[in-house]
Structures are given as C-alpha cells and as structure tokens.
Amino acid sequence: MSFLNPILFAALAAVAIPVIIHFINFRKPRKIAFSTLAFFQELQKSTIRRLNLKRYLLLALRVLGIAMLVTALARPFLPPQISGWLGASSGQQVIALLIDNGPSMMQIDEAGPYMDQAKTAAREVIEQSSDDARFLIVPSHGEVESGRIMRRAEALRYLEDLEPLNKGGYPAERMRLLQERLADQPGQSGHAYWISDARKTHLQKFKDNYNNDDPESEHSVTFIRVGDDSFQNISVASVELTDHVLGEGIPVGVAVTVKNFGDQPAYNSYLSLEIDGERMGQYDVDLEAGQEKELLFEVIPESPGTIGGKAILEGGTYTFDHKRYFSIDVPESRNVLLIGDEGEDRSRRSYLKPVLDAVSETGTRVKAETTDMRNIRDHELDNFDALILESPEQIPDYLQAELVQFVQQGRGLFFVPSEKGSMSEYNRFLSQFDAGSYSGMRGTYGRFEEVASFQPLSEGHILLDDVFQSDEDELRIDMPTIYHYLRYDRDAGTSGTSLLRSNLDEPLFVEHRFGDGMILVGTMGFSPGWSNLSIKPLYAPLVYRMILYAVAWEQGGVREHTLGRSFDRQFADIGTSVTMKLNGDEIRPETASGGQGLRVRYPAVEWSPGWLEMNLDEKKYVIAVNQDISESDFTSLSITETEEFLEESLSLAGVLDITGYSESEIRTAMADISFGREIWSLFIIIALAFMIAECIISKTYKTETGADKQA
Template sequence: MFLSLLAISFLNPLLLWGSALAAIPLIIHILNRRRFRRVRWAAMEFLLRAFKKNRRRARFEQLLLLLLRMLLVALAAFLLSRPRASSDDVFGLTKRTAHHVLILDDSGSMGAITGVGTAMDRLKQRARQIVEALTQTRNGDLFTTILASRDEPSFLGRPITGQLRAQFGDFLTALRPTPDRLRLGQILDRAHKAIRPFEDQAERLQIYLISDLRKVDLLGGDGELKEEIIKQWRQFPTDKLRIQVLPVGREESSNLSLRSIERREARSIRGQGTSFLVTVENLGTSNSAEFELGFEVDGGARVFRKIASLAAGERKTELFRARFKSAGSHYVRAFLPKDRLPLDNQRTLAFSVAENASVLLVDGEPGERPELAETFYLAAAFDPSDELRSGFLLTRVDSQELEELDFEKFDLVILANITAMQDEDVTLLENYVRAGGGLVFFTGGQVETGLWNERFWKQGKGLLPAPLAEVDGDIEQSKEVIHLAKKEHPIFVEAAELIESLARIVGVGRYHRVAQAEGLGGQLPDGCSAILRVDDERGPPLLLEREYGAGKVLLFTTTADAAWHSWQANPSYPIVMLRAAEYVMRREALAPFQLGARGVLRHEISPVEYARDVRLMPAAEGDDRIPERGFLARAADEQSQMLLIEAAPEPGQSWPADGGYRLLLRKIDGGEESLFFSVSPWENEGVPGVLSEQAFRAGLPQELSEKLVWLDADALGAASFLDEEGEIWRYLGFILMGFLLLETLLAWRFGHH
C-alpha cells in the first residue's frame, strides 16, 4: 500500500527511515568538539585574539556546511523512497492528465481454477489494486472500464475519486465469467471509439489488459498474433500510448471437455425412446484419470457411467437413452465432474417431444386383401398393435390419390412399388424433401425402370440416390442374404450385431440392380452410399441413401412386402424399418433452441392460446447464475396474427451463464407451459495454452512492443504498474547533485580562510 505524506506519496516508503542518517554529520560535529583539550602556551594570546575576531564568521561557515551535509543525507533517503506528486500536484511541475482504460476479460475461460481461486478472482484482485493505487496517486485523471462481454463501456471517462473506487469495488464484486469468448480485436475497436471524445482531455493514454491470454483467442491459424488485434492497437495514438498487460492465467496440462450432446433420431416422440450421443474429449497434454459421465433429464433423473482414462487428444462418445411421458418442450444435460475449467464440463440440449410422427404410406399395389397390400408389413412394423403406442400416425393411400395430398403435412413419405408420378407431383415431392422432409423408395414389379430414372433420377439431379437397372435374382431360389455394408450407420447403432445375425437367415430372391454399381469396380454416384448389400460387401446395393437439400432419401432396391424376399417374417425387419424411418424423417430444427453466448430465441405463439407476459428463469431450480426477469411478447408483424417471443440477453451483453433456460408462458385458460432453450459457450473455450510475454511481444510491431509493459503478480505488488509520470526523483537527483557541488565549493572556499 502507499504511504501518503501531505501532498506527496512514496513508492518505497520504508526507505524514508534512511532520513534518520541525516543526524550523522551532527553527531560527528559534536564528537569532534569534545576531542579538544586546553593547553596554554605563550603564542596563544595572539591566536586567541585572531580567533575572537573571526569566530562569528567561522561558526557560520561550520554550521552552513553541517546543514548542507545533513540535508544531503536526508535528500538521498528521500530520493530512494521514490516520492510522487499526488493529484494536488503541489509542485505544479510533473503532472499530466492521463486516461486509464481497464480492459477486463470476463470470458468463460476466466472461471478456470488457478491454484487458490480462479483466474477471475485474480483479475478482481489486480483490478482493485490498480484502482486503489490510482485513487491515491492520480486523483482527477480519467478512468474507463471495457468488459469483454459488453458492448458499452463502464465508468466512461469518469474522474478518479474515492467515490469511483467504491463503485468500482461493487462492480467487481458482481463480475462473473460469462459464456462469451475474448475477441480482443473487437474489444480494442470498441475501446478506441469509446474514448475518442476524451482525447483532448488527456495527454497520456494508459491501457491495462487483464486476461488469461489464451492462445486460442489471440493467435490466428498461422500461429501468429491475429492481424485484427495488431490493426486495432494501431488505432491508438502511439505518442500518448502505454500498454500494460497483466496476465492472470496459468498453463495447465489437463482438461476434460464435454464437446457436444446430439440427438440421434430426427425427432422425439412421446412414449418412444430417444437416443442421445454425448462426446467427451481430453484437451490436455497428459492422460486423464478414470471419471464419471453424468446424464440428466429435465433437471430430474440422473444416470452415471464410468469412463476409462482418455489419452491426450482422445475422444469418447457415449449413448444415453431417455423416454418422455409428455409432449412439449424438454431438455437433457450431460456433465463431467468438476475440473480446472468448469465452463466446458456440461452441455445442455433443448428440444420438443412430438405427440406422434405423421407417415404417409403410398401403396403401388394395394392387393385384393389387406395382407396382400404392398404396405401391409410396413404398417405392421410402424403400428404393431392397438394396445401398444407406436408414436406413428399412419396415412395409407394408393398411388391414384397422390394428387389430393399435401406432402408438407407429413414427416415421412414412403413410396412402395409405385408405377410413377406425374411431373407436377414429382416437383412437389422434390420441394418437400428439399425443405427437410424424409422420403423412402421401395421398388417392385410395378416399377418401370426407364420412367423412374426419367422422373426420379434426372441424370443425378432428381430424388433417387442412384439410377435403377434391370431386375435380378430368382424368387424360387432365394439363396442370397442381407449384408450390413455400414455397421456404424445410425440405423444400426447398438444393434448392428443383432441385426446382422438375424439378417443372415433372410432369403433375398429378387432386387433391382443399380446402374454401374455392382462389383469391386462399381462406382456409386457422388453423395450416394450403400447401407445394405446383397450377400456380401461386393454384392449389389440393397439400401442406398443420399441427401437432397435439407432432407434425406432412402432407396430399398427390393419390395416392402413378401413378393421378392422373406425379410418380412424376420425380427430384423421391423427393427430396420422403424430405425430407418426415425433416421430419415423430417428433422426437428434444434438450432433455434441452442443459442450461443449472444444468441436470441425467436418463437411464435398464438394469442388465442397464450397471454403476452413471459417469465425468463433458469431451467433448473436453484441456479443462481441466471437472474429471473419478465418481458412481453409482441405482434410478429402487421400481416401475422401471431405473437413473437424474443428472448435475448440484456442489450449489448452476453447471456450471464451457460446451461438451460426456461421461458414460462401463461396460457389464457389459466395454466402454464414451459419452453426450454440452452446457451453454450464457444466450443474451443476449453482448449489449453497461455500466450507468453515473448510471443506477445514478437507478434506486435516494434513501435507497439516498445510501449508494452508486462506485469506479473510481483510487479503489481510493488506498485510498479503505475506510470512513472508524477514521480519527482529525477528533479531530486538534480537538486542532490547541486547540493554536493555547493558543499564541495564551500568546503574548499572556507578551508582557504
């Protein structure tokens, strides 16, 4: 701390005790006087008369030299204590007004544990010390704070006073790491624009950067300091600028990161199981210990799974399943045990659970009896009994009824052994799939190969994954079996071995060949892949897939019924059909409910069903990181009769925390309904690596590097982070040299008398 004395403060106050040494010349003078003894002799009378004549002048000369020597010792001690003129500036010589700009990193990585406390705790400590020192030594200077997570500055251009110190202390107390990342280039640009109006009011510009200085935030792909950062530093006037960097991060060798949580199925259906894939990665440079991976549903039921040690850079994906009893908005959370960086130890996924999935079955060969219909076994697979809820709402039509249907009402369309479709219907179907709808083709005896290729293949621009060729195989001798060509495919997750063992006893009698696809030399069209093949890995494709716009298309090159195979009687048939439907059907758009640090949720509701007032709160009770607040939904637009909910962080800021959020909607009938969404940090926020002083300086141009002062914790404790402006030791040095010269001249002059 600083010791203040009148209008002067000292950087090394303990050295002021050295001023006591000023008494040494006086002590020597007194001791020398006591050494004389009186001896009378004859010539003494003449000397005594001469001494009495000059005694007054000699005493004055001795006292003057004594005072000069005492002053020299005191001045030397005063100089070594490094005095500074305070804000009152009694000397009127040294002070020039400065603008002190604190850039504080409150990104997610600042929650990292660094010994005792976190990087954020160290930031608060250093920021407090700076403001405390400025308050005692730079009263009247200007002060501004720039937070990484806020667009607008705090304390903009405020004079440094005791009141400012108290307010800044409260500001730091409330400061927490946010899900936002450090974008130093943008922050410097905001700082430059904010302080520009004060350029004429300050002769010096002091910028203090307090951050953990993570490489992933500061370095570009070439490993050099980002060009944007250098460009923004150059905006500041270099003749006034001084950069002071205060690192608060520490290099770590271990960090487990929960990288993602994804839903495997296209959508969740009430009463049906939903699979979630959770990926963990060891971002550290050493092997991790064994750990537990947790999974939580709607803030309630939890399961834990032990995971063996992960090597550095290794990823591990675990599958969790959950079943939801009610339709509506839900969320799941995966989490790791606490480690050095809590921010990347959890991920939340918000989504909706549908009452059912709507499936359109188009039957190209209805048959005389229900069991002879082309889609009979498909319908049985999707809805096996009246007692068990399948989650699929089936609509069965024949190919003659297509003109009357709106594809957009369905999550999945299955065309089973149809002859063809009219061009206008094909166009509607293409638009449906391109917008995200799911489509499955089954071939059969009704298929006219040339017409299908013309309407559905279109030289690779149509819906078919691949062009069809001739029919092959012998129904009477169904010797060929089903082979899983891609066991890792989502359709077979956790069931590949079971399906493969069951499919090995299925007899495939007839199928359509795919043009230029069979054999080792066969090439499938770009974007097309084989999931099932006939007999072995070299056999003709039995199930193909491709993406078409935002949707997916599957092509079974055999029938859906029992006409060309015995698969329908095998237990693997309903498993594959259900999983294929779940995989290819229209996917729920999850992105609108998974927000970044500054994301905005926009969701329309009906004013007939819901009131306008909305409450925003944490998804889990007891999460005090997220303050509760209310707002109103507004009219979506002039033409729409819907209300628009816009859930956003405070203007110009990031969300206060990562994790699950809940919007509580009040219904007109008096009930309430929850709408969940999640906020996630930048995926690389947990990547370790701290930038060193040498690397930081090397990335800056020379004119900026010369302005940089790198201050570790020890330097801050000595208060050397303050600008030397205001120190008067240089002036005292000149005065000391002048006194020494004066003392020498006077001693020589008086000695000649």
C-alpha cells in the same frame, strides 16, 4: 520517458558502422624530405587539425543520427503525468480497458487468482493516469452493465465488482464497442488496454470475428498478459443421442464425452447422468493428458413429452464445465405426409402407402396422410414432421423452395427416386440441400437381372436395432436382390451417413443434415422393378424404421444454444403468445412473424447454462443452454505468439507479461507503460536534422582558408 518496444535498442549496434568506416579511412600523411621545411610543416599542422576536426564532427553526427533512428523505432513516450506537465496532450484523456472475466480467470498461480492480478493491473492503470483522465471498463464475458465513460472513483468501484463469469464470451464484439466509444470522443486522446490470460481459444475467437471498417481511426491497444501457464482441466464436452428412433418405452442411448484439456493425467473422477432429477448410472473416469472418452447410458422414456437431463462430472479443480444440459423430446405422435406421383395415366402404384396405412391403423406413434403431387397445395406442410417424396418424375420449382424451408426448419424429408425421373433434374434438387448427386446407374429397371444385393446387416444396425433377436453378431436374413439402382456420389466437403449399402459397397440410402433438419436420399425405389425387397419379410420393418428415422429429426443436443452467441431461431409455429424462461427467470424476446414461421431473437449476453423453456401458444419447446466448450481449454499463448496473433487484427502498441508479479512489481510495470504521448516522431526529426547537418558540413567545411592558400 519510457519505451513501448525497448527490445529494438539492440539495433544500436549499427552505430559501430560509421566508427569502423572512420578508422578504415584514417591515414597519416606521408613525410617527404625538403630543403626548406619550416613553412610547409606549419601548413601541415594547420591542415591536419582542421581535417581531424571535420572527421570527428561528421562521425559524431552520423552516430547520433543512427542512435536517434533506433530510439524512434523503440517508440518512446511520456507518461501522462509528464506529458501533462509539458502540455503534450491535447484535450482530456480517455482510457479504455477490456478485462477478461471468463471462467479461465478463476485459475490461481503463485501470484494469486488470475482475476485479482487483472484487477490489480487495471487499478494501477487507472490510479497512475492524469487527474483529468476518464475511463471505460468493458468485461469480455456476460453483460456490459455500465458501458459509459466514468471518472476515477466510479471506475475503481466498478472494477472491484468484476468477477469471473460462466457466461458467453464476446472478445471481438467488446473490442469493437471499446474502439467505437473511443472514436466517439472528439478532441480527446485515447488508448486501450486488454488484460487477459492470453487463452488460445479466446484469442482465436477474437481473430475469427474481429474486423474494423475504418482501421485508420482505430486506437492502439496494449495487451497485458496475466497468469502462469495453463492448468489441468477436465470437462463434459458433449451429450448426444445414439438412437434416432424415439418413443415411449423405447430405450435410447445417451453418449457423454468427457475430455481432459490439460497436459497432466486426471484420476478419480466420476460421471453420472441425471434425468428429471433421478440418477441413471455412474462411471469412474480416469483420463490421460489430452484424452477424451465416450461413455454410454441407457434411458427408457416412460411417457411422451420433453425429458430434461444433465451429465454431471465430479472431481477436478474447476467445476464450471462439469454439467452439460440436454433435452430429449419424446413424441406422442408424428405426422407424416406421403406425396406420391401416379403418373400421367394414373397407373403408378405406391408401395409405401400400405406400410403407412398399417402403421396408422395399429395405433403406433406415426399418423400418416397421403396425397398426390397434383393435390399438394391442399395440405399445409407445416402441420407435418416429415414428408416422403415417392417416385416423382419432376419436382416443381415452387415445391422445391418450400421443401428447402421445410428441412431447414428442422423437419425430415425422405426422397425416393422414380425410374422415369431425370438425373439432371434430381441433381439440381439435391444441390439445394448440399446432398450429393446421382452419377449413373447399375442394371436396367424391370429386367429382373441381379446386379447387386443388400449388404449384410450387423446386430445393432441403426434401422433394425431390437427388431430381430439374434445371438450372433451378424443377422441371418435373406438379403434382397437388387435389379436396378442409381449410383450416388457425395460431394467433396459435404457430410452424409450411409444407412444402407449394397454388397458392392455403394450407398442405397444416405442421410444428410441440412439446417436444423435432415434429408434421407434413396438411390432406388420400392417397386419390384428395382428389387425384390417388397416381397421379403424385411420390407415392412425396414420401411417403418426408415419413416421413423425421417421423423426423428430432434436429437439430444440438437436443440441447444451455445453461450457467446445471440439467440436467433426460426419456428414453424406462428403463435400469438410467446413466453420464455431460463432457469426460472422470465425473458422477453423480440419476435417477428413471416412466411417461414415465427422468428425469435434475443441478445442472450446475460444467460448462464441451464434449460430454456419456450411456450408458443400451447406448444412447448425445451432448449439446452450450455457454455462454449472452448472455454474449458486453458491453453495460453506465449508473449511472442500473442503478439503475432493480435498484430494482424489490431493496432498493437505492445504486449506486456506480468506473470508472477507481486502488487509492487505490477505497480512498477504499469507506471512504465501507462500511456501518455508517443514522441517517436520527435526523434525522427532530430535524426533528419543530424543527417542534414552532416551533408552541409561535408560540403562546405574547408581544411584550408583563403589566407592559407595565398601564403
């Protein structure tokens, strides 16, 4: 017999309570002198003997009752071999094992590789189970190749083939699968083991995603922790573009973040950037414990199309996360639709159309079309990369719904308010994008009284970088005067970036990401009643860059799939032919066409880092596939922390630490916890029996007999 919670035997100290009470109540009879003592002395001896017997019997029953209750709390059980001999188990036993085979299991401590320790523990559980036991082995990462109930020999062969994988981790999904398979075995007893290095990010992912609709049917789980404390690990954490304007011959900045996840400094590493197989530069990298650095590279696209790149880190012990893939989509042209509102009398003039016309006529990368709000249905919005909504007094509900889908699918929307527009209607529209709200106004439209000006622009501003040449940090530009603009508030909890601000430090143009796309919200229009911007030299380049910014919604890393999630993307294109390849291997996804375009889905459990190439008819997409950065953090939880972490989600039988154990020690530990049948209820029954006996004896046991009284 063994115990799942032996630490609770400390509660045996409670047996001292009835003993203490016994000695407190123990008092010797007081002697009283009497002339004739023979009869009374004999009666006294007989009574004392009976009284002492009763007291010692009640004391023993109380002590034994408490001891049985404490033993029940320690959860005694019989190993499978013994429970089988005694006929304790009903039906065949099914043992399920969830084995962590993520990248962190590549670590090595004094007892050997983590994965080998996990396999040794699993092997001992299998070999020490009863002869008729059946087994289910489920890995935490990658695909589940078997997923069926196996006999001992087959389970051992499957176990030997398990290796650490740099693929997606699915701890919650795999635990649900394990519990469902156990529940599908009627008439059979079952128990589950989870063998892992107790990595914090791994367990957090489990806690965030695991739920059981029927907790009462859940089988208990024993968690077995392998491996020593966390080791040093550095990785490429992210790759992003610093520039939103992409085009042939235009320099683009690539920011690579490198992080040290360990508690020791890391030196003598090197970071390089590779574009289409060509190295673009290299940095020496030294990182203190927990430090991260952002390193910048410059790339100049030579032609339109998709550029495949990767950041490569050299140095360190564990290299699975030393490459991070990204893609840069350099457009040949971008299609923009300007949606104006001429007003009921058709007198309103567009101040953006001349800029777009000039852009289209000079052979730039932007192809622009214009239309009026009344004729919007004559255009297929999916044919455009960005929409400019210039000064609408109202936005019809049907168009609002289409614009929300347009941005969600990864496109840009540039919203410019009208002086005649309703702020409440505008706010209702912006709320659908979580894009803040207008809260008032400054100045009066058309009065031409200065209320503010543009905030001075610094060299390298995101909208004007490389437009002006200057040797100073601040550009010497005659900043436009503002006569009227709307005051704007970002809602709490929403993200947004102010691209331009007034000298009162209030936003003039704010970018908000929504879905896969972006909405650029203006607080002022471009007609003279708002400001004198339209007559300034700054006007044309500023508006041109704003339009480019709106259409440049694709960034390196935005089109990225993170391992550990199913692939589920919506594409505006409705193609008749869809092909996918990951690292050269062909993939057959599930597709569905609908009003929002083409939906492409695939489980992606077997995917590894690389580039996913998709062809929808004649259009090509390249998506970077990278491991979840949480896999790089090897920080583990202690036994106490692990137990507290998991008992909220699981029916936890116990947590066992085999850190540093040899094979023989692991064998012994597994023999102790190899689950047979819990018998704590038997000890509860015995304790109740002792308590009932104590009550009966205390009421019925007499210190004198009837004969004694008569005498």
